[in-house]
Amino acid sequence: MTFYPGDLATVDFPGVTGVKRRPVVVLSSEIYHSLRPDVIVGLITTQTKVLGVTDYALQDWASAGLRAASVFRCFIVTLPPSANLVVFGHLSERDWQGVKACVKISLTTLDDATP
Template structure:
């Protein structure tokens, strides 16, 4: 079982969609405690400070970005990946309960 939980903001080497490289960036843990009990890996979602004009399906504006440990206003992007916990560089913070609710809604848009 990992020490990370749903809504944690972490710093990781996040892979590009085409797997050609990685970029050190914040991400949010989207896997559950139940998942972590039986799996060694962690499901994460990308975080970006790039502000789109309008949010796309599955994107979410972090309302309390400072409280989450982020340096700038940030958006969660529907780019998901699985990582080994040893790749996590550090924990930055955690989404507020309100932002966690918004994250669950964004995930429902992505996964259905």
């Protein structure tokens, strides 16, 4: 199956308290997918309290195919091809930009942030 950045899928997600079937957003690029069999995803949660700058409250969650108001949380994992991702939607452009901003903040060091 082909995955695109911003796709929403369900997967058995390895979390802090065990494995749970939940929605995720595909973060890895088409170039990444052309070179590797795995997929990089980030967590989507219905716990809508934003905990900080690495969380993003999705604005267009309903039109993306989510059942309830949701938040992207920068909890990132790489999943093998056997992970059984099932795509069900795609983020709007504004939500995708918000998710990318959170990922960028999460991976930027203080040295990178200073001119």
